[in-house]
Amino acid sequence: MSESNDAFAPRVSVEQVEEGYDLAPKFDAHGLLPVVTTDYESGELLMQGYMNAEALQKTIQIGEAVYFSRSRQALWHKGATSGLVQKVRELRIDDDQDCVWLRVDVQGGASCHVGYRSCFYRRAPVGTDESPAKLRLEYTESEKVFDPKEVYGDAPNPTQL
Numbered sequence: 133m134s135e136s137n138d139a140f141a142p143r144v145s146v147e148q149v150e151e152g153y154d155l156a157p158k159f160d161a162h163g164l165l166p167v168v169t170t171d172y173e174s175g176e177l178l179m180q181g182y183m184n185a186e187a188l189q190k191t192i193q194i195g196e197a198v199y200f201s202r203s204r205q206a207l208w209h210k211g212a213t214s215g216l217v218q219k220v221r222e223l224r225i226d227d228d229q230d231c232v233w234l235r236v237d238v239q240g241g242a243s244c245h246v247g248y249r250s251c252f253y254r255r256a257p258v259g260t261d262e263s264p265a266k267l268r269l270e271y272t273e274s275e276k277v278f279d280p281k282e283v284y285g286d287a288p289n290p291t292q293l
Contacts, residue, residue, distance in 0.1 A: 178243040247276030
């Protein structure tokens with residue numbers, strides 16, 4: 133079970149990982165760990181992202197969310213450009229330490245680069261025989277918190293296909 137990342141405790145046993153006190157995260161084959169981020173007060177799901185070891189270290193050190201952008205292959209300090217900083221109130225790790233849950237206060241009231249409060253601003257109908265290719269998404273948020281063009285200008289969206 134021994135996996136090593138110098139910043140964190142080595143993974144030496146199932147017992148240590150699942151019921152011990154050592155932070156011994158398990159990064160995937162790309163060196164990443166999925167992160168679920170929710171609003172500290174309401175529990176609302178804001179976004180899902182990834183961290184590499186450096187992003188996790190920086191998040192712990194500065195108390196603000198730092199992710200790893202897969203599209204840019206770079207660290208991404210959430211809010212550094214937009215001002216929509218996520219102040220971490222609590223960082224939890226799951227039982228086998230391969231997923232992080234951040235509970236945050238969002239400065240500026242939004243977490244989505246599209247301008248909505250949450251990145252999960254649409255839902256897909258379920259319990260239907262309709263082909264998934266023909267489903268229409270339904271919006272769960274009707275107003276944007278900010279105008280992305282005002283915040284980011286005409287810079288290309290790093291998440292575009």
